[in-house]
Structures are given as C-alpha cells and as structure tokens.
Amino acid sequence: MRVALVTGAGRGIGRAIARRLSAEGCRVALVARNREQLDETAAECAGQVHVIPADVTDADAAERVHGEVEQRWGPVEILVANAGAGHSARLERTTDADWQRMLDLNLTAPFRFVRRSVPSMRAAGWGRIVVMASTAARLGEPYIAAYTASKHGVLGLVRAAAAELARTGVTVNAVCPGYVDTPMTEQTIATIVATTGRSAAEARETLARKQPIGRLIQPDEVAEAVWFCVRSGAVTGQAIQVDGGAEQ
Numbered sequence: 001m002r003v004a005l006v007t008g009a010g011r012g013i014g015r016a017i018a019r020r021l022s023a024e025g026c027r028v029a030l031v032a033r034n035r036e037q038l039d040e041t042a043a044e045c046a047g048q049v050h051v052i053p054a055d056v057t058d059a060d061a062a063e064r065v066h067g068e069v070e071q072r073w074g075p076v077e078i079l080v081a082n083a084g085a086g087h088s089a090r091l092e093r094t095t096d097a098d099w100q101r102m103l104d105l106n107l108t109a110p111f112r113f114v115r116r117s118v119p120s121m122r123a124a125g126w127g128r129i130v131v132m133a134s135t136a137a138r139l140g141e142p143y144i145a146a147y148t149a150s151k152h153g154v155l156g157l158v159r160a161a162a163a164e165l166a167r168t169g170v171t172v173n174a175v176c177p178g179y180v181d182t183p184m185t186e187q188t189i190a191t192i193v194a195t196t197g198r199s200a201a202e203a204r205e206t207l208a209r210k211q212p213i214g215r216l217i218q219p220d221e222v223a224e225a226v227w228f229c230v231r232s233g234a235v236t237g238q239a240i241q242v243d244g245g246a247e248q
C-alpha cells in the first residue's frame, strides 16, 4: 500500500486527487490549513487517511509534515504538491507583497516538499512527484503576472528535478489544468463580477469558453492525469495539459 501526501487537499482539485489515490488503494496524508475541510475530504476517502493541518508556506512545514507521515506509515512515496492560490491585478498594481505571496505559496513551498521527499524515494528506488501547475505555466495572459511567474517556475523545478532523478526510479511531472470547477474558480468569477459588472453566469460562461471543449474542467479529470503520472515510470519531466484543447 503506497504512502501518498497531497497538499491543498481540503477542497477543489486536491480533494479529488486525495479521493482518487485513496480509491486506488493508497494511504493518503491530507494537508491544508483548514482542518474542517480536511475532515470533509477524509470522510470522502475510501481507505486510510491522516489529516495534517499545516500552512505549507511555513519554512518548517515540509519537515514537520513528512516527519509526521514517516512516524505513522513510513516515507512518502507519492507526493502531490497541489496547494496553491491565484492573484489577479494589473502589473503596475501588483505589489511586492502580492508577488512574494505567489512565489512563496506556488513555488517555494512545492520546492521544499519536493526536496524533502527525494532522499527516501531515491533510497527506495521508486517515487512519484506531481506538482500542480496551470496553463499559466506555459502561456502569458493579462492581469496574472505574479501567478504566471510562479507557475512558470514550477515547470522549471519539475524539469530540473526530473533530469536529476531520471535514473533513480523517481519521476517528476507537472499537471497543467485550464479553468477547473473549484472554489478557486468561484473566486475568479467573483472578481470578474466585481470588476466588470457582468453577472456570475456570464463570468462563468466566459471562463468555460476559454477551453475549446466549451466547459470548465472537472476536478476528477485533473485527478485522472495525476493518477496517470503515478502509474507510469516512463513519463517524467512533462507538463501534462488538462485544458480542454486550449494549447495544441
């Protein structure tokens, strides 16, 4: 029974990933700040789960969380660094604090969790690392410079780590979703409503049309791509797009 760790498992994409890994027979450690949401995720999982409330931007979070998992089940074999958030503002209104917050949460925190997971995976000769990126890891769009830079950074981390670990049995991949039907997208919709005066339904439709398939991506569809990365030993260093055909 593989030991998995999912950050950002309290809702949205992370919850769907936790559910999927659990359904596939993994023991799953669930990390986010909000304990109630983690408990809700745990209730939806089929097998053994362990809730670890933590802020992944704390400098010692990776050490503490991995330590707790190791004590309970042994080393993490599957790491899904999914916790993240967006930020939207014109470039000239993006403050140093906005910029730093995006880098801390979306890039530095995954780096620390990846770094902490590598020694035991290398020693075991098997490991799977998946970092949640975004279409914003590959393309530039207006008003999300800090988010875009952080997600482009994620791809750099993933590609370099995959190259370094290529002969160790450890794969490292990024999953790049388009707009997914989650609380994060609800927030994007609220921002569009507040800044443009459009209705929530219109804003949702605008985001749905960003995918050529004409709808939002479902969290389970992103979890499917994560599970593909876990199953394959031959796919590494990739940015797997789950974007309804947006980038071809």
Ligand SMILES: NC(=O)c1ccc[n+]([C@@H]2O[C@H](COP(=O)([O-])OP(=O)(O)OC[C@H]3O[C@@H](n4cnc5c(N)ncnc54)[C@H](OP(=O)(O)O)[C@@H]3O)[C@@H](O)[C@H]2O)c1
Binding pocket: 007, 008, 009, 010, 011, 012, 013, 014, 031, 032, 033, 034, 035, 037, 054, 055, 056, 057, 082, 083, 084, 085, 086, 105, 132, 133, 134, 135, 176, 177, 178, 179, 180, 181, 182, 183, 184, 185
């Ligand atoms: N939704 C989309 O359209 C979309 C598209 C492309 C990529 N993504 C990426 O997919 C990932 C998940 O997005 P989502 O849509 O599922 O977002 P979401 O619904 O807002 O869920 C985010 C999860 O991350 C956790 N989190 C946030 N900050 C954290 C922190 N400092 N420490 C620990 N956990 C933290 C949240 O829990 P707490 O707040 O309780 O900590 C929550 O469980 C993110 O990396 C996001 O950038 C999303």
